[in-house]
Amino acid sequence: MGKLGDMANKAKEMAKGHPDQADKxxxxxxxxxxxxxxxKYDAQTDKAADAVRRSYGSDGGHGTTQH
Structure with a gap:
């Protein structure tokens, strides 16, 4: 795996260990x-944030993003 993939995996593992901070x-x-x-891209950022949260096993504490 390349450097970027290694960094992404490390970030995901850190997020799993500290989901509250990752959610923030x-x-x-x-x-x-x-x-x-x-x-302008609110729907896309909502989807992206939800996908990131799912990647480390969080729903942000509320299932959807808040603005």
Whole structure:
């Protein structure tokens, strides 16, 4: 596996061990993208954030993203 894949696996393992902190990071990244794009891609960022949360076994504590 390449360097990027190794880094992604390490990040996923860290997120599994600290899901609350990972959820905060995902929410912050989603919020930043939404703010910078004027919510133009809100549906896509919601889907992406949900996919990331599923990758480490979290639903963000509420099943859907919040804005």
């Amino acid at each position: 990071g995902v929410a912050g990244a989603e919020r930043m993208v939404d703010e910078r794009t004027g919510d």
